[in-house]
Amino acid sequence: MKAAVVVFPGSNCDRDLAVALAKITGEQPAMVWHRDVDLPPGIDLVALPGGFSHGDYLRSGAMAARAPVMRAVAQAAARGVAVLGVCNGFQVLTEAGLLPGALMRNAGLDFVCRDVALTVANAQTMFTSRYDAGETIRIPVAHHDGNYVADADALARLEGDGRVVFRYAEPVNGSAHDIAGIVNDAGNVLGLMPHPERLIEPEQGGTGGRRLFDGLLAALG
Amino acid sequence: MKARVTVHLKPGVLDPQGRATQHALAGLGFSGVTAVRIGKIIELDLADGTDAGTVDAMCRKLLANTVIEKFDIELMA
Numbered sequence: 001m002k003a004a005v006v007v008f009p010g011s012n013c014d015r016d017l018a019v020a021l022a023k024i025t026g027e028q029p030a031m032v033w034h035r036d037v038d039l040p041p042g043i044d045l046v047a048l049p050g051g052f053s054h055g056d057y058l059r060s061g062a063m064a065a066r067a068p069v070m071r072a073v074a075q076a077a078a079r080g081v082a083v084l085g086v087c088n089g090f091q092v093l094t095e096a097g098l099l100p101g102a103l104m105r106n107a108g109l110d111f112v113c114r115d116v117a118l119t120v121a122n123a124q125t126m127f128t129s130r131y132d133a134g135e136t137i138r139i140p141v142a143h144h145d146g147n148y149v150a151d152a153d154a155l156a157r158l159e160g161d162g163r164v165v166f167r168y169a170e171p172v173n174g175s176a177h178d179i180a181g182i183v184n185d186a187g188n189v190l191g192l193m194p195h196p197e198r199l200i201e202p203e204q205g206g207t208g209g210r211r212l213f214d215g216l217l218a219a220l221g
Numbered sequence: 222m223k224a225r226v227t228v229h230l231k232p233g234v235l236d237p238q239g240r241a242t243q244h245a246l247a248g249l250g251f252s253g254v255t256a257v258r259i260g261k262i263i264e265l266d267l268a269d270g271t272d273a274g275t276v277d278a279m280c281r282k283l284l285a286n287t288v289i290e291k292f293d294i295e296l297m298a
Contacts, residue, residue: 059286066283095286102288107237149234149289174237 001220003029003045006073008064013050013086013197020197021047024213034067044220045082046073048089050142050195060103060145061091070096082126082220083189087143090181090191099184099191100158101150106143107174113142115205117169118180118194122162125183126219127190130211136169137208139194141180146193148175148182158182166192222267224276225295228285229260260290 003021007014014031021029029047030040039046054063064070070092077083077098085093093099106112115138123133131137150158155176158164166181173193181192196209230236236258243257263284265276276294285292 058283062283062286094288100288102286104234104289105237107235109237109241147237151288174235 001025001044001217002027002040002042003047004032004039004043005029005047005049006032006034006069007049008034008051008053008067008088008092010053010055011049011051011088013088013195016195017047017049017086017197020200020209020213021045023200024210024217032069034064034069037068037072039069039072039076043076043081045084045216046076048073048083048085048092050087050089053088053092056145059091059095061088061093061095064088064092065095065097074098077184077189080186080188082216084127084216085189085191086195086197087141087146087193090193091145093189093191098189099182100154101148101176101182103145103193104147104149105145106147106172111142111144112146112172113140115140116172116180116194119167119169120165121167122165122183124162125165125187125190127183127212127215128165129218130215138199138206139196139208140198141172141194143173143193146173146175146180148177148179148193150176161185163187165190166194222269222271223297224265224267224271225297226263226265226276226280226284227260227293227295228263228280228290229292230258231289231291234289 120131120135123131167178196212199206199209239257239259246254280292
């Protein structure tokens with residue numbers, strides 16, 4: 001699996017993602033700057049990291065979603081290349097229109113930074129095949145704008161098509177339908193607020209995030 | 222010329238900041254505030270002759286997220 005990690009000004013989880021990907025794939029991912037207009041050839045996975053791209057100016061992810069590299073990311077997504085957006089990466093994917101809805105200020109207004117319980121709502125995606133459907137896992141979150149909002153039609157489509165992949169199993173941020181992560185219609189673009197890259201090895205307090213990357217490796221070779 | 226863009230949350234979209242502000246006003250003794258909605262104002266200095274359609278395109282492409290927000294444009298000489 002050849003992976004690329006996109007780096008925006010203000011990304012701060014890009015190296016965490018790169019370490020996780022290198023550990024699991026045995027290959028260093030390419031680090032791609034937001035001004036680059038092309039992704040490296042033969043990429044199987046593009047990862048958009050957490051952080052505070054452009055200082056969250058205007059709206060979280062708004063500036064990054066209009067970065068030159070995002071045109072290449074959208075084209076890759078349309079070709080079926082796997083795209084993973086974590087936290088700010090999820091915000092960027094919604095702002096770019098690659099995923100529906102929007103991520104608003106947490107309902108409690110607090111920045112939430114702790115481990116939360118998640119339910120795996122769909123274990124049949126390329127991202128979740130190493131989890132069991134309905135399984136509860138604990139993964140860290142660290143965000144201010146994770147309150148998922150979409151109109152009733154969009155929520156009905158997400159639910160009807162099984163595109164809600166992770167749900168909070170406890171109150172976190174006020175997200176509609178407790179949504180923590182969703183995939184696009186084709187199933188190759190996942191956005192989620194929790195940080196699986198922070199739970200790869202036992203020394204990090206658990207390995208609940210590792211299986212997401214293991215599943216991708218199994219799917220993408 | 223200038224334009225003033227006002228961005229609001231769409232009706233029906235919950236505004237946690239507005240609600241907290243409403244509670245704070247009540248805490249200060251201002252009774253009768255039934256809702257607070259927080260938006261933003263964006264002031265643009267523009268080349269003379271810029272038409273409303275161009276500003277509309279700016280709003281749709283960047284200044285507002287039309288999934289959750291609506292916007293009003295006021296052009297000023």
